[in-house]
Amino acid sequence: MPTTSFSSPPTDVGCPIPPNTPHAISVALPTWQDAVDYEEGRERVVSRMLSGYPRFFISKEIQQLMSVYEQKFAKPSESCFLFPSRKTAERCRDYLRRYYESSNPACLRLAEITIVTPDQSKSLIQGNITLHLVLFPKEALSVAKSFWQHTGDGISSRLAERSLNLLQTQFDEQNTKNFNKVSTTRASFCKRYSNGQISNGLNLTYEPKETLSTNISSIDNSIFVEQNFYVEERYGRNLPISFAEKAKLELRRRIANTLRIENISRLTESFEQVIKNVTEDDVFLFPTGMSSIFHAHQFLLTAFPPKKSICFGFTYVDTLKILQKFGPGCYFYGNGLSSDIDEIENLLESGEKILALFCEFPSNPLLKSPDLRRLRILADKYDFPIVVDETIGNFVNVKVFEWADITVSSLTKIFSGDSNVMGGGLILNPQRRYYEELKKVINNEYEDLLWGEDAIFLERNSRTFRERIMKINENTEEICKLLKNNPKVKNIYYPKYVTPDIYLQYKTVKGGFGGLFSITFYSDLAAQQFFDSLVIAKGPSLGTNFTLACPYTILAHYHELDWASRYGVEPGLIRVSVGLEDKNVLLKMFQQSLDAITE
Template sequence: MPLIELGDSIPPNTAHAVSVSLPTWKSNIGYEEGEQWVLSTMITGYPRFFIHKSIQAFGNDIVAEHGLPGQQAMLFPTRKTANRCLEFIRNKAPLSVQADLGILHLILDPAKKAPDALQSVMPSISAVLFTPEVFPFAKQYWQHSGDGVSSRRAEFCHDLFKESILVPEGKVSSPKPPQQKLGRGPKRYRRQASVDEHPNGPTNGHHHYPVTRDVTAEEETADNIESSRFLEERYGRNLDLSLVPNAKSAIRRRIAGVLIADGELDSTTALPTMDSNARGISNFKEDDIYLVPCGMNAIFTTHQTLLKAREPRKSINFGFPYVDTLKILQKFGPGAIFYGRGSSADLDDLEERLKNGERFLGLFCEFPGNPLLTCPDLVRIRRLADTYDFAVVVDETVGTFVNVNVLPFADVVVSSLTKIFSGDCNVMGGSMILNPNSKYYASMKRVMTEEFEDTYWAEDVIFMERNSRDFQSRIDRVNANAEAICDVLNVHPLVTNVYYPKYNETRSNYEVCKLPGAGYGGLLSCTLKTTAHAMAFYDAIETAKGPSLGTNFTLTSPYVLLAHYQELDWARSCGVDPDLLRISVGLEDNLVSIVTKALKAAEAVSI
């Protein structure tokens, strides 16, 4: 991939890109330090950390029209998600800054007679309004929960808002609006009276525009027809909504492993029968798979569901965590205990706690973990869970559905579809699977039936389905490429450690879940002898460089620096080197030469 300039989207020229270019070691530090020479160049960023500019623009317009001077807005897809953010702010922010805190709900104006197709996707927006002092708390909720609106939803709803089609709840348009702005919509929204009809006529040669007049019943009927046609043509068809139900079903069946063909999909495509023994689990049904807006939202939803399905207790974060998983367990419930290494010694300690009477809500782990690619002992964890009554939640994002099957050992399996399932780095998504044979299945299913909101935006669904059609064949290729890179790194004298499931001491744990003929995944990490060597390697490697993983192109990151900059000593205490380099392996044919060239740059460093 050609060099991508600092701050440009990854992939380049992609409006809804999921990553951003940080091409040098120094630029990663500048980003973490909040330096303007980095931040001012960023046209996008990872969506839960960087609020997309289309979302910012929509929020600014909402505040300008309906907010108070100086307020800001955080946008959510539904009233329930906005209320959760509001509750979080009220619990975490000082009372002194909560004076102007509120929510504005925007819905389709019922007087505009929107077509059924548009109504079916629920293009609503709920804006949490607050003063700038509250922003850090609202941003925490946005980042941890994954509840915020997607950039595609924001763009679509912003257009509706500008046409006065999306309006504050309870506000219905009148056939006699006080003063209308010129608009791009049908005549009804921009009719002006002739100047001759103004009761006072022209004054001093100047016409008074705009002015309104009464609308006759015949005109009102004609305008309703015109309005409905306008909405259908401009918005109802743009989404290609007939594809959405089949697209969701196709995604679920790919996750279940029963749909591997990569052909075109339309609203009438017959999908393969959902095998009740898919994933090695009896009684498995499609509606046990839930689609959510992003992977972190799958973890957040699972945790919230367990808290309601069971007696609320502390959870266990087992293994070095993705940054927000631990935050969710700590901030949105009774708390968590943390085992940063996820080792057999940690399991010994946990078992001792359990024998002494401690009880937990659930154990959350990754398989393999990120960034050390170690694998927890799911056999032993399952045995402890059955004995001492806690749920097991496994994040298989890195392992992928094609390489491993962890569902037999888990009560819930979560995954970020944003990553290699999509591959194109241009859409977010997540999934959660309930194991139908779990002892908690009935209670979790009840909570999900009562509480779950499908907020996965229709356009994102369509992109995700299209991107994931060749998921399985791509996994086979990145498996092979990752092993080839490991072969180069393992023999180089400057490389001190290579982290990959095939070579880690926990390989036997991986093999228990590895599917026949599968590989070891497309993510690996390494450390070099010194920081200077790591910097030279990173600056020289000719791949895309930025946050995220699981892209069809290789993506390199000084992961610990980027994810744990404020807690590097803590990361080191968990056995994670702050200078670690993480390589998400893509589909390129020349990766061995690219890595070899970067290693030569490291060799040139004089120590």
């Protein structure tokens, strides 16, 4: 089993969670006020952010790499973002054209950059690295950030780290005699780029600069990969980077095998039928969980005539944004009730056609379970596919695959558990009617954007995910029992208590109710007292091997609190992701936080 807790939870605002972890994907916001100040952009919090959830926070590695190329290619009035492929860069440019109002279309430019590996025989990674730059006016930065957040297709921090390392290596080889002289450094740095090591293949026009205000010698060497890489190798935790493709294959097989085992628990099919259900060829990997949702929507828009989709239930914020912004729009049934299914049926009966229905099982953060059987009947009758995000339920606990045409999942969460790598998965159901059409589209359109080193970490982390899930199920059920019986608690949202009759229909034989729950109190003060007194890690994300909490509505919907409240997501809602710590220790911690409530 991996490490399950820290000697003490991180209490410094802005420090990585887990602490002292390269590429940590959470960040410490220890108090309620910290979360509020973060959302309001207060300097006391923002200036101390050393880490953050990668779709919302641009890591220091990516920031440094962007700075290098901004100084080479950008005008003083421009910023840039980096993407791993031409297609993703073009999508960003198209998004900017749609949502950034400008009278000058030429203000949005692309560049293709190739970083050459100096000596591939000595390199930890084989081959060159090609990156794609989107240049845009600084006034459009918030729009570009929303694309980065919604799609999850930006470059990973490990890819940025490797790129910086290669740039440093190139520079060292070319400037061994004068490395510490700033003036020589600048001249050589510019000369290196002019020697053809950057190709301008994508509509690149820029004003050349004689000098660069930031030079390669000033890059923080502490972010380079060797030390972290060799620590992993020395203790046998990771495969060498040359095994990245094998790691990806193992990940796809691991996911497919889990789904087969899930279906074997059903007595309605024979083993021979089940084993044909899904293979690794039906599993596709993505750089983030949100990327798998984004591309599922894109594949559907390519396979079928563009139409509105349905977002069923109060899903995570970016799922709804994807359906609203990247296509004809969507119908939103945020309560996810049986009465909403009645309304959907009336809509379809009226002749309205939809592209697909997207839902979570169960939902985040209210842990409601949609009636998949009834939705499946409508899908078959009115000819539309269903996309189910099973991240919260997870492969081991719930068997939802058979009801979906596409299943998506954030591998960042409990599948990984270590909170140090991002990833996503998309699985096609070969038993569904649209399988051939969708498989053809995906085979033509799919890009493998998961950086190799990230795949290495995902493969390593996920080897024990079954055992971890079982332990977390047990811990969570005991904590929720404690909280449910306390009169200070207003509501507790947990699949065992929320739509349990539906959840139990899809629970696997050995599965449980998952590791996530949300809780509300009778006043904002009570919620803050409970949260601030919790002696656990506090920050964004979920599905970590350690217990992690956040004031969910504040972080996800701070600028639309009234709208979220209409669907039962109260401003004072706290979301808790339970980890692998000793059950009795956790129970004591939560009891102490209940005792801290004075109102």
